[in-house]
Amino acid sequence: MRGLIVGRFQPFHKGHLEAIKFILSECDDLIVIIAASQQSHLPANPFTAGERYDMIHQSLVDELSDITRVIIVPANDIKDNGLWVAHILRLVPKFDIVYSNNPLIRYLFAQGGKETRQTPLFERKEYSAAHIRKLIWEGNDGWKKLVPKSVVKIIEEIDGVKRLQIINATDEHQEKS
Amino acid sequence: MRGLIVGRFQPFHKGHLEAIKFILSECDDLIVIIAASQQSHLPANPFTAGERYDMIHQSLVDELSDITRVIIVPANDIKDNGLWVAHILRLVPKFDIVYSNNPLIRYLFAQGGKETRQTPLFERKEYSAAHIRKLIWEGNDGWKKLVPKSVVKIIEEIDGVKRLQIINATDEHQEKS
Amino acid sequence: MRGLIVGRFQPFHKGHLEAIKFILSECDDLIVIIAASQQSHLPANPFTAGERYDMIHQSLVDELSDITRVIIVPANDIKDNGLWVAHILRLVPKFDIVYSNNPLIRYLFAQGGKETRQTPLFERKEYSAAHIRKLIWEGNDGWKKLVPKSVVKIIEEIDGVKRLQIINATDEHQEKS
Amino acid sequence: MRGLIVGRFQPFHKGHLEAIKFILSECDDLIVIIAASQQSHLPANPFTAGERYDMIHQSLVDELSDITRVIIVPANDIKDNGLWVAHILRLVPKFDIVYSNNPLIRYLFAQGGKETRQTPLFERKEYSAAHIRKLIWEGNDGWKKLVPKSVVKIIEEIDGVKRLQIINATDEHQEKS
Amino acid sequence: MRGLIVGRFQPFHKGHLEAIKFILSECDDLIVIIAASQQSHLPANPFTAGERYDMIHQSLVDELSDITRVIIVPANDIKDNGLWVAHILRLVPKFDIVYSNNPLIRYLFAQGGKETRQTPLFERKEYSAAHIRKLIWEGNDGWKKLVPKSVVKIIEEIDGVKRLQIINATDEHQEKS
Amino acid sequence: MRGLIVGRFQPFHKGHLEAIKFILSECDDLIVIIAASQQSHLPANPFTAGERYDMIHQSLVDELSDITRVIIVPANDIKDNGLWVAHILRLVPKFDIVYSNNPLIRYLFAQGGKETRQTPLFERKEYSAAHIRKLIWEGNDGWKKLVPKSVVKIIEEIDGVKRLQIINATDEHQEKS
Secondary structure (H helix, E strand, O other), X not given: OEEEEEEOOOOOOHHHHHHHHHHHHHOOEXXXXXXXXXXXXXXXXXXXXHHXXXXXXXXXXXXXXXXHHEEEEEOOOOOOHXXXXXXXXXXXXXXXXXXXXXXXXXXXXXXXXXXXXXXXXXXXXXXXXXXXXXXXXXXXXXXXXXXXXXXXXXXXXXXXXXXXXXXXXXXHHHOOO | OEEEEEEOXXXXXXXXXXXXXXXXXXXXXXXXXXXXXXXXXXXXXOOOHHHHHHXXXXXXXXXXXXHHHEEEEEOOOOOOHHHHHHHHHOOOOOOOEEEOOOHHHHHHHHHOOOEEEOOOOOOOXXXXXXXXXXXXXXXXXXXXXXXXXXXXXXXXXXXXXXXXXXXXXXXXXXXXX | OEEEEEEOOOOOOHHHHHHHHHHHHHOOEEEEEEXXXXXXXXXOEOOOHHHHHHHHXXXXXXXXXXXXXXXXXXXXXXXXXXXXXXXXXXXXOOOOEEEOOOHHHHHHHHHOOOEEEOOOOOOOOOOOHHHHHHHHHOOOHHHHHOOOHHHHHHHHHOOHHHHHHHXXXXXXXXXOO | OXXXXXEOOOOOOHHHHHHHHHHXXXXXXXXXXXXXXXXOOEOOEOOOHHHHHHHHHHHHHHHOOOHHHEEEEXXXXXXXXXXXXXXXXXXXXXXXXXXXXOHHHHHHHHHOOOEEEOOOOOOOOOOOHHHHHHHHHOOOHHHXXXXXXXXXXXXXXXXXXHHHHHHHHOXXXXXXX | OEEEEXXXXXXXXXXXXXXXXXXXHXXXXXXXXXXXXXXXXXXXXXXXXXXXXXXXXXXXXXXXOOHHHEEEEEOOXXXXXXHHHHHHHOOOOOOOEEEOOOHHHHHHHHHOOOEEEOOOOXXXXXXXXXXXXXXXXXXXXXXXXXXXXXXXXXXXXXXXXXXXXXXXXXXXXXXXX | OEEEEEEOOOOOOHHHXXXXXXXXXXXXXXXXXXXXXXXXXXXXXXXXXXXHHHHHHHHHHHHOOOHHHEEEEEOOOOOOHHHHHHHHHOOOOOOOEEEOOOHHHHXXXXXXXXXXXXXXXXXXXXXXXXXXXXXXXOOOHHHHHOOOHHHHHHHHHOOHHHHHHXXXXXXXXXXXX
16 A cells, blocks of 8 residues: 655655654555645745755655655646646556645545545644744754754755745845846 | 627626626627636635536526527636737637726737727625635535526535635645645 | 537538537537647648637537537647646536547546547548648638538638648748748 | 846836946946746736837937947746746856846856846835836826836836736736636 | 847858848848747757857847847747737837748738738858758858858857757657657 | 666666666666656657656666665656756756766756766667567567566556557547547
8 A cells, every 4th residue: 555645845844754654654655745846945945856855865764764665756836736636646656545634635636536644743833844944044943853864964065044044035026026 | 799708707606697698788799718727726716617617608508598699718827918818819719899897908908909898897795706705615605696506506516615615724835735 | 418529620620510410419418629729820730729619619500409519618738648638627517428539539538537439430531631721721622512611711711721821831940930 | 257137127217227337337248137028917017028128228228338238138937946047047148247136046146156246226215116116006207217218208108107007906816807 | 110030040140141131221120039049959959049149149249330220039939829929029129020031920920910021032042040050060161151250159169060969969769868 | 976867768678777777886876867757648658757657666676675776756848958957957866977878968967067977788779668669569579578577567557558559559640639
């Protein structure tokens, strides 16, 4: 039995990691979709798909005994909810169950004939990507406890704190104007 | 003489129906454009183009003596106002007059050389698609009096009340995240 | 029971008309998809979606007793066969059976869970859109017998013979170069 | 040495002109990118790329002794910050230095290996395109002192005041609905 | 009176230059559209829009007494002939006459209400971009006499001969496979 | 040191497998790009990205001792060679060397500052995806010896022989017409 989980992972945090471990306790394999792969350098989407792939891959290498059970696939966003499930279905190997705490994602996959489940709420308030991005651009090191060690390392290597501060300092209307 | 009316019809309501009847009292034929055909499952655009086509088609079969006078055409949104009129012009048969209460639509078609007119304000406050969507997701059955009977039937068949509630329960930032 | 037929209708000819009549003898309703709606002014796709809509609509008004049984929907081509069926499904009202003599279309819809059927071969060699386009640009009036009267009228109104000759005189490599 | 400056120029104003003069005091040549070239008839982007090209070109013909030192290039927005610099790089002749007061633009070009600089703050509060657009749609003629004479003339020729008022009168949610 | 000429300029050659001089003998100003601006590194489109801009700009600086009479604008190809003229119209300043020896371009602009003219046949067989590309990849230096000096210099600077040979050596089916 | 290899893998065959083993003898890690991920159900691109991911993943699980050294990433084709390298760079984790026997790919990555290398010619005539596709649609079982066992199994599970025969039986001009 193969599960599927969808996230933007901006950035990948310990709540995501716990969800993945939970799913692997229920399923043989898991597909991790990196959603909105073409978005980066934006306040809500600061990291590229490649950086997010790295965060997930490194963290799973560190934390899982058998990484061959997990498949990571970046998926670009097609801005068309009526096609979105079909877009995912043809992009990844077959799967059985979609895990999501997002009601719309469960609804869309259920309409597409898939079984859907929720994951337990590891995702406490601190385990929120929006909260973590806010800590980062405010210069509050608290974010480092909320993400796996490899994610700290990757964000530091790409000077991600500076990137988030620049993105947030840039008034939206000014953006590329 | 052929008229044209543009709407997203999310959903099709009695104000739309009255506008269509009014135009048919002035024109021989009418083209109804279902705008933003690629959008669905969003708070402001919950229904697919196919569902909206069905709503309009069924309502007109019920209400008009001669449905051959009306042509319904879904049009995807091209996010480029400078091309939008040309996009519509090549997608539909020839027409003479654009009916719209939206000043920008009238401006764009007028720049494209078309005569434009407004429709009388059947569209009272209740006859507003935004108001109707709000009633639906609040579980207030008042919306059923504001749309043609066929629209009630179609929304019930697709379990549309549940769909709108799910779409609205999904925090925008969480969407597919 | 509702059927669906897909075509580019470049142009709409008597073979298409016979196929529609045949399907209406088996189904209550029919959806006619005008495929590749965004293509025009090309050797294999000379007519706009609006012109093709007009051809089909006028011919059916002339030939059918009850045009309310037919729904015509232009669909842009999304260049992605793995999404194509999902693209059509959300664009049109519900349907039961796909009629096509194209094996790939039948295969794709069958994979999408739809019943598919073929239509009898009204589409003799002369009833071929490619053959008709060739007659038109060669200046051979023989094409006029192969399409419904309304199509002759529409092609003449838009000076379609001249358009096809210009398109064909334009060396492909020169195109917009 | 060739500089590059990026702007939406909605509209081109005296602050932009001063920035261009400043850069030409430091560089031999200058490329002016008209960003978001496909956007027009929107509150923050009322003018087409062609109109903006005209504004810049006319103003520079009036104000510069040698217009051959300036290259103007419209660039469509690709909604993908990770590709944006590569998109600009292949669209224009080679350049050495990017001038921008937008931190994100400087960051993206710096990541792409380009030297970046800021321009002095000619761009006082009045020399802001947003402020000028507001004056225009409020019917306050004060905007005419903030833009070059040629820009006044072009906006009057296209009846730009009326256009901005229509765009702003159009409730966003109603837009093309 | 302002003329407009459209070309891919792969590469810009002396036939193009003669056509521009001819148009400037009839018009006050000229807009030069670099078509298919997003295409490069392909057998029929080896050069980027920026490289082609450079070729045209440098050649005109060398050859014309007053380069302010010429506006060069790259335009991406939108693969939709029914929208193509509208796409160009909103991208460039106003113009009066389209010069082209391509019947389809003249037809499309004439349908859009523009006057169209042909240019005399400077474009002898040798003055053909396809012929010049062939000479380049065959290693025949004959191409150097067919293009302006600045174009020779630019192609040499970017090692264009090697690029064309690589592009042609790459079997199409292998392309990025 | 991390390598990168690009392929469409239509289908994944033993030549591809040998190339991967060779690169892993030179590099610590390898990124495998599944190019043209949005294409499927076409004569040269019959399999979906998901099916191709499965072929590669299963074969590597069977054949490699340590699959954590390989990262597989589907990438959609952006039809713009001038942006293609930037598109790949932001989609995947960092890498050092591009392995390819395609001169254009090596050229584009070299221009992007990457080291490029060729792989030895395991890819004999039989180890060609085009040859294998031809064997499949001709009903010649010889293809089964040219691909890893897992690929045989996957193609049989999806009834791939039938799919290829249908795709090839469908005259191109008829496609979705």
